[in-house]
Amino acid sequence: MEPVATPFFFYLLSGMMLVGGILVITRKNPVHSAVALIITLLAQASLYLMLYAPFVAGVQIILYAGGIMVLFLFVIMLVSVDRAQRERQFNHQWVAGIIAATALGGLFIAVYTKGKDIFPEHALPMVENDNTQKIATMLYGQYMFAFEIASLLLLVAIIGAVVMAKKRI
């Protein structure tokens, strides 16, 4: 099915993402930052749908907005944020921040203005009805080894998180 009003939704969702991102890095209260990040993640999931990636969109909502953000909110609940809120929010590295952002932004602008002709005008048509099946076939076939390494990484992360968060082992 051909998507309707693509430019309108693209600009709407990217505006939501950018506003959410700005709120994430400027809010005083970490809970507000987390809510703004959830808005960003949901808008990005919608962009994935526009890019014919329904499985990645579902994983984004379930894992990011559902799992990781709940983890963040739990930790915000565990550590007391009252004292942190009364302190200065930004450190003295804002000069380094501005320099790094300008350098990276200049790099991006240079690369994208120089290389914009190599991107094809019209994207290839993509069938979406067997997206999940194809991703599953690739994950368990071609990317089997990477898949196993990812599971090992998750095991290490579980053990590491438990060891570090526990008072005494």
Added chain:
Amino acid sequence: MESMLHITTLHYLVLGAALFLLGVIGVLTRRNVVIVLMSIELILNAVNLNLVAFSRMWGGLHGQVFAIFVITDAAAEAAVGLGILIAFFRNKETVNVDEVNLLKW
């Protein structure tokens, strides 16, 4: 005007670059560790957006598979990072990243 109304891969790349820059600014300038970790999530999401946009551009699914791997990494990173944060808070009673200075010369 034509290029404004026709969404190409480049639009997604520019959006990803903007998000990446927001994340970098957040990591470099914020003092709250929780928000620094959230900024890292922003950076990883910018990468994911680029991967999926390239996957759309070339018509394959490798980019989407990579995006799933990046999401896995983000989950592992968040779990370990927040574990470290809890251990740090237990020792120092603060979430301020400037006070992580035990190894500072």
